[in-house]
Amino acid sequence: MADEIKYEYKTVQTVRGTDGLVISKMQKDGWELVEQLSGRFRTTLNFRRPKKPLPWRLIGVGAVVLVVLAAIIGAGVVLSDGDEEKDASANVVTSEKPSATPTVDEPTATEVITAQNNAEFAALLKADPCDEANVNFATKHEGQMVAFDGSIRHTASYGDDRTRYDFLLGPGDKGPQTTDGPNFKYEDVNTGNLHLTGKQVPATVAVGDKFRFVAEVVEFNTVQCVFRLAPVSTETR
Numbered sequence: 220m221a222d223e224i225k226y227e228y229k230t231v232q233t234v235r236g237t238d239g240l241v242i243s244k245m246q247k248d249g250w251e252l253v254e255q256l257s258g259r260f261r262t263t264l265n266f267r268r269p270k271k272p273l274p275w276r277l278i279g280v281g282a283v284v285l286v287v288l289a290a291i292i293g294a295g296v297v298l299s300d301g302d303e304e305k306d307a308s309a310n311v312v313t314s315e316k317p318s319a320t321p322t323v324d325e326p327t328a329t330e331v332i333t334a335q336n337n338a339e340f341a342a343l344l345k346a347d348p349c350d351e352a353n354v355n356f357a358t359k360h361e362g363q364m365v366a367f368d369g370s371i372r373h374t375a376s377y378g379d380d381r382t383r384y385d386f387l388l389g390p391g392d393k394g395p396q397t398t399d400g401p402n403f404k405y406e407d408v409n410t411g412n413l414h415l416t417g418k419q420v421p422a423t424v425a426v427g428d429k430f431r432f433v434a435e436v437v438e439f440n441t442v443q444c445v446f447r448l449a450p451v452s453t454e455t456r
Contacts, residue, residue, distance in 0.1 A: 384408060
């Protein structure tokens with residue numbers, strides 16, 4: 220039927236405890252939840268939304284543009300062939316001149332971003348977990364280190380491995396009751412990767428434990444509203 224609605228589908232896996240945030244984010248983007256399958260540690264969410272038809276007029280314009288671009292590229296190739304010999308001779312002359320000594324930038328000390336020295340990070344620690352500020356900060360500061368006082372919100376085995384885990388972290392001391400700030404996540408790590416430090420280093424870690432986290436910014440997953448970090452050090456508080 221000409222008027223039959225066609226759908227596109229998407230499946231999202233979430234860490235237990237973040238289902239509601241992900242569903243809300245997807246619904247804002249026009250997705251409809253059609254199935255929710257809860258596992259022991261993860262939840263599988265299936266969504267759909269109507270496909271937007273592509274106007275035929277736009278398709279025709281796009282085809283014309285491609286033809287024009289092909290003609291321009293072809294003309295450019297012909298012209299560049301005629302200039303190759305001139306460029307080659309110019310390169311020979313240039314190569315005989317002594318090259319200038321490149322300027323070397325002085326190395327700078329790596330600064331760890333904290334709420335005290337970075338107003339953007341201070342605001343992020345109190346923002347909504349799905350706020351656009353998360354992806355902006357992750358993109359801008361990818362590979363840099365951040366430090367914050369936080370607690371463990373949730374832990375789960377990584378796949379079927381009983382020695383490696385996913386840790387969901389939150390700023391502050393509320394553990395699983397944390398509601399403000401990003402859903403910070405350590406993915407596929409063991410307790411040794413946490414680099415535990417402090418006066419009393421625990422043999423194991425559990426939900427609700429409080430630490431001073433220092434970590435490297437990896438990425439922000441806009442679908443799951445999860446802010447991935449890589450552990451650098453974990454100091455007991």
